[in-house]
Amino acid sequence: MKFIxxxxxxxxxxxxxxxxERQRLMKDCFDYDDELRRGGHFLGGEALDSARHAVTLRVKDGSVDVTDGPYAETREILGGILLLEARDLNHAVSLMSNHPGVKMGPFEIRPAAEEINSQIADRDKAFANEKRSQE
Structure with a gap:
């Protein structure tokens, strides 16, 4: 199963x-990500830039309104995502419980929406095929 x-x-x-301290923490995180890779659990990930550089879009009075910063009014902001392969949610929790990034804030672990992601993959393939046929 895939988990985000x-x-x-x-x-x-x-x-x-x-x-x-930042360099040491990042090294620890990268080292643990390598452990996940060796076990076949690390599928990818992305770090996010500071929320100070974010914008949020929402529809307001029928048009798109752009505001600075993240939507949530909280001290903890989304810092990155990690794509994980695990047997089940308990296995995912066990794997991520040892991740050094937990020292900086919580991790939310969710199963990937496999059915919808399969539909997205099918559309990606169709789009790529259509683009190739136009070339």
Whole structure:
């Protein structure tokens, strides 16, 4: 099963770390990601830039309204995602419980929506085939 692990971070906590502490934490995270890779569990991931550089879109009075920052009014913001392969949710929890990133904030773990993702993959293939036939 695929799981999406959403890693949250309190930016003020990150900002208060020294450069050496940040580098050490990132090395620990990368090392653990390598362990997940060796076990066939790491499918990918993306770190996110600071929420200070984010915008949020929402429809307001029939048009799109753009506001600065994340939608949620909270200290903990989404810091990155990790795609994980695990037997079940308990296995995913067990694997992510050892991730050093948990020291910076919580991880939300959700099963991927396999049926919808399969439909997205089918559309991607159809689009790629259509594009090739036009070339």
């Amino acid at each position: 692990c959403l890693g949250y971070i309190e930016e003020a906590k990150w900002d208060n770390l020294s450069d050496e």
